Amino acid sequence: DAKTTQPNSMESNEEEPVHLPCNHSTISGTDYIHWYRQLPSQGPEYVIHGLTSNVNNRMASLAIAEDRKSSTLILHRATLRDAAVYYCILSRVRNSGNTPLVFGKGTRLSVIA
């Protein structure tokens, strides 16, 4: 299965944009790119996902490189509540059932007031 690489940690000032990178150089054509985040003492929560085109939702934007070998999660205005571990995950669509989400170590985002 394709792997992802993320920085261990990042820091941002409150109310500034945050760009969280993810490399997935071995991605295949049927791999979806998912982002989840885990707030302290909680279960992971879905942030956004995409296949080829950039995606926007109320939480964030996902920018996918044209060759799909990297992607960037964009938080437009970081708040203290966005301090969390962010996971970039690939999940493959298969006829026998999509591959389950396999988590790496993620990026720990700290937000400074």
Next chain:
Amino acid sequence: NAGVTQTPKFQVLKTGQSMTLQCAQDMNHEYMSWYRQDPGMGLRLIHYSVGAGITDQGEVPNGYNVSRSTTEDFPLRLLSAAPSQTSVYFCASSNPGRKNTEAFFGQGTRLTVV
């Protein structure tokens, strides 16, 4: 909506005891999964199920059993607890389909084996 419900929230076991962690979802999701998370680590996949009657192993299946007799429930059984199984356990459910939609996670079960 209740979403994904895990019980119990906390549990202390003695080495060698058995127990079942419960997971139930009310979203009619086909996929369900169990993960464990050790301190300072990411989640590791234990077992997963793509539908009732179908289960498969994840990254760290040893020491755990699962079954999926209904769509709603996916219990995780520890047959003989070991201190190495001290962890926080998360259950998740989803209906990925062709669009690979989002997974929902429970709040976790914190298990300590002494």
